[in-house]
Amino acid sequence: MQETLVKIRDNxxxxxxxxxxxxxxxxxxxxxxxAYYGFILLIAxxxxxxxxxxxxxxxxxxxxxxxxxxxFTIIVTVIYVRRANTEFDDESKTILEEAQK
Numbered sequence: 001m002q003e004t005l006v007k008i009r010d011n012x013x014x015x016x017x018x019x020x021x022x023x024x025x026x027x028x029x030x031x032x033x034x035a036y037y038g039f040i041l042l043i044a045x046x047x048x049x050x051x052x053x054x055x056x057x058x059x060x061x062x063x064x065x066x067x068x069x070x071x072f073t074i075i076v077t078v079i080y081v082r083r084a085n086t087e088f089d090d091e092s093k094t095i096l097e098e099a100q101k
Contacts, residue, residue, distance in 0.1 A: 007099035017091045021084075028080050032073055039069045 050062030
């Protein structure tokens with residue numbers, strides 16, 4: 001068991017996978033944080049913009065922007081999970097198979 005772990009740790013493919021996965025996770029996290037904090041900053045510093053009514057109803061422009069932030073988060077999560085469950089898992093499986101030889 002210990003020998004397998006050492007083989008995995010020393011495998012250049014494993015190091016490349018960890019680097020690629022961490023970079024990808026950082027980018028996705030940054031995108032979500034920009035969306036959320038951008039919305040919060042918009043609420044804090046430009047309430048008048050968000051309070052503009054859409055059409056003749058009571059709905060303001062802040063509602064669709066808020067829903068957009070939520071949908072954006074869901075989309076980014078789905079993209080990350082799909083890549084993690086395909087590309088990253090496939091590479092992990094290959095690295096593990098190589099280490100067990």
